[in-house]
Amino acid sequence: MTIYDIANACGVSIATVSRVLNNSDKVSEKTRQKVLDVIRQQNYSPNPFARGLGLDSMRMIGLLCTDVSDAFYAKAVSLVEHELKQRGLDMMLICTGNDIQSKKKYLQFLLKKHVDAIILIGSPFREDEDNSHLAETARKVPIIAINSLLELPNIYSVLCDEAGGMELAVRKLTNAGCKNILYLYDRTNYSGQQKLQGFRAGIARAGLPHQEKLICRTSRDLPIVEETVKRMIAPSLPFDAIIGSEDQIAIGAQKALSAANLHLPVIGCNNSVLADCATPSLTSIDNRLDILCPAAVDVLAKILETGPDAAPSQTVFPAIIQYRDSFPAPPDSR
C-alpha cells in the first residue's frame, strides 16, 4: 500500500495525498476529508524510510546515556521517552559506558544515523576537558544536556542546582547540630563537581572549619563504600553525619554504621527507589528529574519547531530534599 494507491482510490494525485499527510493548508476541506477517509479505511500509513529520505528526518532523537541499568539514568530515560512519545518523536537509545572514547564514538554514530537531535542524560562529558567533539557534533544537530552544563553553541542545558541542593542539605544537618559531616563521592563529572562544591560552600557558610579528611572518594560498589566508612570509623569516630553523592553510596555508609551499631544522620542523593528500600529509609536530595526531563523535551521541541533561537540555552531548577527516616525533616523545615 503506497501513496499511489490512496491517490487512485481518491481520484486525486499523489501530491494532494502528500499535502494532506503533511497538513498543508493548500487543500480544500472537501478533498482533505475524502483523503483522510480513504487513509483511515485502508489503514494506510506512509513508508517512514521514503519519508525520511524526502524530509531528511525521521523524527528520531538519539539518547546518549552512560548506563540505563543505573536506577537514576533509567528514570530519566523513562521520563524522556514518555515526553518524546507525546510529541510524536521516536528515540534511539545508546548506552556508552564510562569510557570517554566510546562516548565520542557514539556521538559520531548518532550523527551518521541522521537523528534530529541528541539528548545527553547525566553528565557524560566534563565541561573542563576537551569538548571539541561535542562542539563539532552540535554544529550539525542540536544537543540537549540533562543535568550537565555545557556552554557551547547549539547545546542547551537543562539542569538542577545540585550545588544549591547540597548546600541546603549541609545547612539542615548543621542546623540540627552536626559539626563534622563526612562527604562520600565517586565521580568528578559536572554533577559530581557541583555537589562537592555545594558541600564545601555549605560547610563554609555554617562557619565550620574545612576538613579535607572528611571528603572521601569511594565507589558506588556497596562493599567498597562499607570498607571506606569502616576504615574511617576505626580508631575514633571523626564525624557525626554522612552525605553520599549517590543514594547507593549513602546506603553503603548506612550499612557500615549499622554494623558498628552507630546511628547518625545520613543523606543521599538522587532520591531513587533505592532510598525507599534502604533501612532506615534514606533522606535524599532530589534533583528533579521529573521536572528536568519534560523541560528538556520542551526545549527540544521548541528548537525543532521554531528554530534554535527560540529556546533558552540554560534552564535551571532548584533541588529539594526528600525527607525519610535516615534524617527526618527538622521542625524548621520550609
Next chain:
Amino acid sequence: MTIYDIANACGVSIATVSRVLNNSDKVSEKTRQKVLDVIRQQNYSPNPFARGLGLDSMRMIGLLCTDVSDAFYAKAVSLVEHELKQRGLDMMLICTGNDIQSKKKYLQFLLKKHVDAIILIGSPFREDEDNSHLAETARKVPIIAINSLLELPNIYSVLCDEAGGMELAVRKLTNAGCKNILYLYDRTNYSGQQKLQGFRAGIARAGLPHQEKLICRTSRDLPIVEETVKRMIAPSLPFDAIIGSEDQIAIGAQKALSAANLHLPVIGCNNSVLADCATPSLTSIDNRLDILCPAAVDVLAKILETGPDAAPSQTVFPAIIQYRDSFPAPPDSR
C-alpha cells in the same frame, strides 16, 4: 556527500561503490581498496534513509517494555542494547505502561515504523488472554519474547524456568525447617503465574499442606506490602518465612518484620540492585537476565541472517539462587 561523490573520486560507478558498501564479493580487491580508501578519507557514510528505502530495513529493532524505570526491566534493556549494538543493530525503545490497550497500540506503532523485529521485555502479554494482535504482528515481523512464553508462529521465547527457581527456593526453606511460608505477589502475568505455580509445587513436594491464606496478593508499593504483612502478623504469627515474587515486595516484608522485631528468612526474586541495598541484604532468585538477553539477541540475529527456521522457538534456562544475609546459603547447597 553522496555515493556519487565517492564514485567520481574513485573513477568508478555508483554500483561499484554500493557493492563495496554491501560487502559484495563481485569487486576486485584492488578497486575495493581504492573505494574504501576514498570512503575513509572523505569520512563518508551512506544516507541511512536512502538505504532503508532501498532495502526496506534500517536494522532497527523495536523494544517493547512495560517500564524502564523499573530496575529489572532497566537491566534487561541495558543488556539487550549492548548486544544489539555489537551486531550493528539499533534499537527504538517504547515503554507501554501497564495498560493492555496501549500495549496493543504500540505493537501496531512499531509495525508502522518498519522495524526489523520486536523484542518484548518482561511479560507484557499474558498467554491466556486474547493474543490475536500479537499473532497478527508476528505475521509481519519476528517477535522475541524475553521471559514470557508465547506459543505462536514467528514468536520466539527466551525464558528462565521461574517455576523451577521458585520450587528450589521453597525446597531450600523447607530443608531449613520452615513449614509455613508466606508467599507475596502482585502480578498475574506469565511470569507471575509461573512463580506461583512453582511455589505451590514446592509446598506439595515438601509434603506440606496447602494453605491458601499464606498466598497473598499485594503491591510492590512499599507501604502497601508493609501493611499487608503487618496485618498478617497481627494476632499470632502464622508463618515462619517469606517469599516475595519481586525483590521490592520482599523488602517491604523485611521492613514489616523488622518493625515487629521479627527475624525470619526472606527470599526475593529478580536479584536486582535492590537486593544488595536491603537490610539485611536479600537472598534472591536470579532469573538470569544476563544470560537470557544475549541469548534472545542471538536468536534474533539468527532469524535476521538465516531465516525464521534457523532459530529455536523456545530457549529455557534454569534459575539460580543468589544467597545473601536474609537467608544464607544452607550447608547442603549445591
Next chain:
DNA sequence: GTGAAAGCGCTAACAG
C-alpha cells in the same frame, strides 16, 4: 486548489 514531474541517495537487476 491541484497535478506533473523532478528529485532525495541508495540497491539491484541486467547487460556487457
Next chain:
DNA sequence: CTGTTAGCGCTTTCAC
C-alpha cells in the same frame, strides 16, 4: 568484474 538504469515511496517545486 563493472556500468547503466530502473525503481524504492515520498516531498516539493512549478505550472495551470
